[in-house]
Amino acid sequence: MKITIVGTGYVGLVTGACLAEIGHDVFCLDVDPRKIEILNGGGVPIHEPGLLELIARNRAAGRITFSTDVEASVEHGDVQFIAVGTPPDEDGSADLQYVLEAARSIGRYMNGFKVIVDKSTVPVGTAQRVQGVVAEELAKRGLAGSEAHRLSVVSNPEFLKEGAAVDDFMRPDRIIIGLDEDENGNAAREKMKRLYAPFNRNHERTIYMDVRSAEFTKYAANAMLATRISFMNEMANLADRVGADIESVRRGIGSDPRIGYHFLYAGCGYGGSCFPKDVQALIRTAAESGQNLRVLEAVEEVNHGQKEVLVKKIVGACGEDLGGKRFAVWGLAFKPNTDDMREAPSRRLIADLLARGATVVAWDPVAAEEARRVFALDLAHVPEQHARLTFASSQDDALTGADALVIVTEWTAFKAPDFAHLKKVLKAPRIFDGRNLYEPDAMAELGIDYHSIGRPHVTPANSAA
Numbered sequence: 001m002k003i004t005i006v007g008t009g010y011v012g013l014v015t016g017a018c019l020a021e022i023g024h025d026v027f028c029l030d031v032d033p034r035k036i037e038i039l040n041g042g043g044v045p046i047h048e049p050g051l052l053e054l055i056a057r058n059r060a061a062g063r064i065t066f067s068t069d070v071e072a073s074v075e076h077g078d079v080q081f082i083a084v085g086t087p088p089d090e091d092g093s094a095d096l097q098y099v100l101e102a103a104r105s106i107g108r109y110m111n112g113f114k115v116i117v118d119k120s121t122v123p124v125g126t127a128q129r130v131q132g133v134v135a136e137e138l139a140k141r142g143l144a145g146s147e148a149h150r151l152s153v154v155s156n157p158e159f160l161k162e163g164a165a166v167d168d169f170m171r172p173d174r175i176i177i178g179l180d181e182d183e184n185g186n187a188a189r190e191k192m193k194r195l196y197a198p199f200n201r202n203h204e205r206t207i208y209m210d211v212r213s214a215e216f217t218k219y220a221a222n223a224m225l226a227t228r229i230s231f232m233n234e235m236a237n238l239a240d241r242v243g244a245d246i247e248s249v250r251r252g253i254g255s256d257p258r259i260g261y262h263f264l265y266a267g268c269g270y271g272g273s274c275f276p277k278d279v280q281a282l283i284r285t286a287a288e289s290g291q292n293l294r295v296l297e298a299v300e301e302v303n304h305g306q307k308e309v310l311v312k313k314i315v316g317a318c319g320e321d322l323g324g325k326r327f328a329v330w331g332l333a334f335k336p337n338t339d340d341m342r343e344a345p346s347r348r349l350i351a352d353l354l355a356r357g358a359t360v361v362a363w364d365p366v367a368a369e370e371a372r373r374v375f376a377l378d379l380a381h382v383p384e385q386h387a388r389l390t391f392a393s394s395q396d397d398a399l400t401g402a403d404a405l406v407i408v409t410e411w412t413a414f415k416a417p418d419f420a421h422l423k424k425v426l427k428a429p430r431i432f433d434g435r436n437l438y439e440p441d442a443m444a445e446l447g448i449d450y451h452s453i454g455r456p457h458v459t460p461a462n463s464a465a
């Protein structure tokens, strides 16, 4: 089938590459010429495992192309996926300007029946707005009500996880499709069925519903996951006070099949391009319809506080004034296997350390370049603080001469470091671990002063403390 993908970000690129892989003829459009240039040069503008190889293979087979040509993109696809960003507006609601602009372009150039698929995460009612904008453009062209220019707007939210996006897309738990129960909706249903058929061979994964429910489902899913994280973070903070171990508690409750083990890790707060903005947007949608989402308001507040927990532990051990202290920070991306820095907990942590006078040497296996760009913007108003942030050339290099190591992202490379070497190169053997990567008892035996989240601090062997 002929498919167009509007937007070549994390979702658009993965969707395009995976649909090409199963045999579709895919045209990817972006308004950012830099991204298209990178893609046409054989590169990929983001870090996502397996994506580069997947795109290269499908480009060589002639199944995927990249362009900034809007008219050609609209002409190409019978199915037009909108996969552009929906960042938070000033009041927390989803900013739909990119979605509606993409819809406008489709209306401006469409040349036959089109299925328009909202893949971006969009608030309830957006499909109707997309339909309205396309109809406006058709009316401008004198094509209002034209039989040849019919359309159906489908909601097909995306559930991939950055860092495992290709796998998630190729082996989806479910495919949510929301469409209208009318003639155009029925035609769209047939096309969506054919499009996703290879994913449903083993068993049917598609769940059909009305458009509004599909739009809502995506927000409800992210809200539930964010709730589990904030719940565990709040339990971890209480465990700290009462001397319990949150890891034991996690295993104890996760064994209940009604609860399960997923998404129960305490840490230094959730970030990324989805949870923070989607929780906020759902709170906003509710407020607009006269309802307060009290659980989600608390989820957000807890997460905000959790991003300060590591700094509080550092201040507790090293004092309020961190002037003259040097911290090695491992992990900048909001989670492993991505270079995405949107709302990453490292941003608040590093800003707080710098504001308290510390020097920071940061390391991330893939996000360093993006982090440099992001911190230059974040810290532009405090150049003196920005000057105290440097980027290490290796994981080890970051440690040399540091007063402590701070771990913010759970990259695999951090899970079993050479602790003897670490002790030798750090000024003091001290670790603040925002991801609970190591065992407190083992750290104490090694003589490392180890602070983690929601687990008792064990006084290190040979310590005067």
Ligand SMILES: NC(=O)c1ccc[n+]([C@@H]2O[C@H](COP(=O)([O-])OP(=O)(O)OC[C@H]3O[C@@H](n4cnc5c(N)ncnc54)[C@H](O)[C@@H]3O)[C@@H](O)[C@H]2O)c1
Residues within 6 Å of the ligand: 006, 007, 008, 009, 010, 011, 012, 029, 030, 031, 032, 035, 083, 084, 085, 086, 098, 101, 102, 119, 120, 121, 122, 158, 159, 160, 161, 162, 273, 274
């Ligand atoms: N990133 C994720 O893990 C993830 C997962 C599920 C859903 N989502 C949702 O998917 C959507 C896209 O997210 P993302 O992370 O891929 O965003 P992104 O910012 O990485 O990419 C968006 C792309 O759209 C392009 N764009 C904007 N306007 C355009 C237009 N009119 N025509 C063509 N291209 C245009 C931008 O240049 C950019 O390259 C969001 O709504 C997000 O909430 C994201």
